[in-house]
Structures are given as C-alpha cells and as structure tokens.
Amino acid sequence: xFDFLKRKNKHKEELxxxxxxxxxxxxxxxxxxxxxxxxGDGFAIRPANGEIYAPLNGTIKxxxxxxxxxxxxxxxxxxxLLHFGIxxxxxxxKPFEVYVQEGDQVTKDTKLATMNLEEIAExxxxxxxxxxxxxxxxxxxxxxxxxxxxxxxxxxxxITLN
Numbered sequence: 834x835f836d837f838l839k840r841k842n843k844h845k846e847e848l849x850x851x852x853x854x855x856x857x858x859x860x861x862x863x864x865x866x867x868x869x870x871x872x873g874d875g876f877a878i879r880p881a882n883g884e885i886y887a888p889l890n891g892t893i894k895x896x897x898x899x900x901x902x903x904x905x906x907x908x909x910x911x912x913x914l915l916h917f918g919i920x921x922x923x924x925x926x927k928p929f930e931v932y933v934q935e936g937d938q939v940t941k942d943t944k945l946a947t948m949n950l951e952e953i954a955e956x957x958x959x960x961x962x963x964x965x966x967x968x969x970x971x972x973x974x975x976x977x978x979x980x981x982x983x984x985x986x987x988x989x990x991x992i993t994l995n
Contacts, residue, residue: 843973844909844994849941850983851888851915852962854880858979859963864919867963872914875965876977876989883948886985887939888913888964897922900929903945904967909994912968917948919959928952941986971995 850856855878862868862877887905891913895904901921905913917929928949933939953960966972977990 845991846889846907846909846911846994847988848888848964848977848990848992849886850878850985850987850989851886851945851964852878852880852884852983853882853985854878854962854983856977856979856981856983856989857961858977859965862919862961862963863959867916867919867965873965873967873969874972874975875913875963876975876979877964878962878983880948880950880960880962883950884944884985885915885917885946885948885962887941887943887945888915890940891938893933893935893937893939893945896931896933896935898926899924900926900931900946903931903933905939910968910971911966911992911994914963914965914967915945916963916965917946917960918953919961921948921953921958921960924953924956924958928956966992
C-alpha cells in the first residue's frame, strides 16, 4: 500500500553530444568489441569535424599515451570511456591533440581534444567516436535517441543510475 515510500529517488544525469555529426546506436559501429557492447553500453557519433567535448560533468581519470581515448568519472560515479575512432591506437597519437590532463574537472563546455579526420581516413581508419559507460552495474537505463544530426553540447538523452 505504501510502496511509494520505499522507492529511492533515482538519479538521472543528462548526456551531451561530444561532437557535431550523426548520433548512431553502438550496434552500428563497425567493430565487434564496441557493437556487441563488450566494454559496456553507450552510443557513437560519426563526426562532421574533429572537435571533441565532454559528454557530462566529471573528472578526467585516464589519458591514454596514444591519445586515442579518454576516461572520465562523473560526479555520481559514472565511468565513461571516450574512444576516438576504430583501431586508431595504431596511429600512435599522431592525428590527435588532447587539451586536458588527468585530474582536470570537465563539463559539456570543455573541449577535450581534436582529431584530424583527414589523417585518420588516409590511414584507412574509421573516425567514429564511441562513448562507453564502463560500469554497467550502476546504470538502470540509458536513454538516447539516435539516427539524427547533433550539434556539440546538445542534450541527446540521459542516464538513470540504480
């Protein structure tokens, strides 16, 4: 009868487009590790340019030496991996410029990196940007509306925590 008293308030966190381009479901990424969600659920963007921003507020936890990926932890403990392109680790950081350091606080307005789309294409690599939530046990629901063009910092959905 009083079940509503037992419910905890679920925390929801707004998610933002990390780049200008086309928002696509993770299942459409042409790499099985990402499309099968082995690393976690998420979404991807086919970028129109090389500017990359943060998808939520948080702290930079990991910067890969090859500059192809950045790890962020949100204020609520959501762990996010931003992966810049497919197999771009092989390019040893050449097409990337990263503007943040481990420990930096970031928001949707923080430009994290740029990637040279021409260099990536010339190397025969795919430039899709993957946003992966790597601690799925904390996530109750991921609500994203893919298959449309997005602008940088545009709200694209939300994540609900357990």
